[in-house]
Amino acid sequence: MTQSVLERPQTAQPQVPTRSDLPPNLDAFGAELDAIRQAVLDDLGERDADYIHQIIKAQRALEVGGRACLFFSIIPPAWLAGTVMLGLSKILDNMEIGHNVMHGQYDWMGEPALYGKHFEWDTACPADQWRHSHNYMHHTYTNIVGMDRDVGYGILRMSEKQPWEPYFLGNPLYAFLLMVLFQYGVAVHELEAERIRAGEIGVADKREMLRETWQKVRRQTLKDYVAFPLLAGPFAPLVFAGNLSANLMRNVWAYTIIFCGHFPDGTSEFTIEETENESRGMWYYRQILGSANLSGGKWFHILTGNLSFQVEHHLFPDLPAHRYAEIAPQVREICERYGVPYNTGPLLKQFGSVVRKICKLALPWT
């Protein structure tokens, strides 16, 4: 079972914990985490409903305000303000609202507009595909190479456990393109590009998926790049540029935060064999080893959609995300007591180590 771990080539990396270093008492460890979850569930109520309603209000106000400013973009400060507001709106929509609502974090409210199974978001990826690739595949098989398609999005080499091939010489280039085009990268997540590259499936097998994606991409494109610019009449090019910049701003931010969630130094990837017959405690343990937090202030956490609490999110993906900050000290304390590494750091340090990893894994001897 530990074969693949032992055979891992030596690298200059600090020693990364693996599933084979299981701490004792994993059942008790799991039970303590379960208790945290239950305490939050028992306490859900008006405070959580008010929180998400406030965030939604802020997002919609930024969106309407941003688009309104862009109509006056002949004045440069209005263009800049409009673009930044629209970018922030898309960030809130995708991260603190869309991602979290689609996890079913607010299903308990019984409000149809916040129902995880029906929510749709302001990005190119169709929500139904996201619910499958993210909620199910990524959150269940987190960091298992060959199952969790978030490990490299089917185009990057993010782990030594992915065998090197000459294609990966372009790793930094693909990563850069994925960053600027992130919403489209997410939209074709279900394409399983790595299997198409390996010749296991053909593009024709993905016709239905591509049709759904195309419909969503078409509508988003018509909205941001045709309808709103045309409504601005002579200022159409400025509105077009503003919308493009807002989407770029969201793409870069979302990519940065998401790649800091699972790939900084100290996070582990796993093999399918390592994770067979997992208990609840072992599953929790893998989620913690595979995730990393970002430290920062209140507004930073909101803008990351509280994905800065990646560890807590992966333990309890269906708890309202604004609760992660409250339970993080308890989770950390439990981890310390059981000797489980708890990975956290500031954005620059974490992202720097991700960039280093992307560049390093392009090389054949890694």
Added chain:
Amino acid sequence: MFTQTLTRRVLGSGLLDLLTGPHGVDRYTELVSPTWTRNDARARVVAVRRATARSVTLLLEPNDAFPGFKAGQHINLSVDIDGRRRTRCYSPASAEGQRLIELTIGRHENGLVSEHLYRHARPGMVVGLDKVGGDFVLPAIRPRRVLLISGGSGITPVMAMLRTLIAERYAGRVTFIHYARSPEEACYRDELAAMPRVTVLHGYTRAPEAGDLQGYFGAEHLAAATPEPDAVYVCGPPALVAAVREQRPDAISESFVPPEFAAEASGGRVSFLGSTISVTDDGRPLLEQAEAAGLQPASGCRMGICHSCTCRKTGGTVRNLITGAISTAESEDIQICVSVPVGDVDIDL
């Protein structure tokens, strides 16, 4: 007029859907004013009266999305209590076709929504409206002699019929029998007394001497009211409905009480598709078993009226507690609030 047409044109256009996508225009306009929605029927409470100690009367001003109702029908009303949306089914007491809807809501012991509204309803509060329905309605061609009978909070749909008939200057004869515990608990007593050309008879189960009729409904009450009505409408507890049916099997009825049932566990395996959860049948309705297992399926009246909880049964057999109907078909929509398993069942919540 012109601005109205223009607004409708713009609001109804595909362009607006595109511009406000993917959330839709309602998700923006509702933030300006919660009743400003094109698709979601909502109402603002404009007046609150607590005429009796056991009921609260709300006057609601619905938005344009509300389709209207026929006298006798019921509406799903939603309120948020501690962050959770709660839906219950109520029959308006106001005449059909009016601008304002009047709801009189009886307090129930442990009644979450009725108690909340009794304590906290105030003008300005916004409630959701949904799913107007029910066959408890007057025929389009009004009968010549109508007998209306109600018990307790069952008065509301019957009151709507009565007010509708009066509003349309109905030329026939209406007799109305209402049963309450005491004169103080009889809603609409003064208004009924002031109605011209309506014979009103009260029966008080806990103060028989104060009423026009003593005891429970029977042949004497029918004879005292009106000998040969063309149509009989009854709304109230199941016992009242049964007593009326005994005298007049053609009576049209509605009962706002959850069905009584004896929990008979089949011991079958109930699997809730879309989750990993399955339970062993304990005899309760599927909705309660799903909730006990930690799931949150949509639900409303919880008595088989409003169809909010309708789910697709993909396999197995269930029994409807109200109709007694057995559903065996592979794939059939069932009301989970009043359906119990008969053996193994697969439900797609």
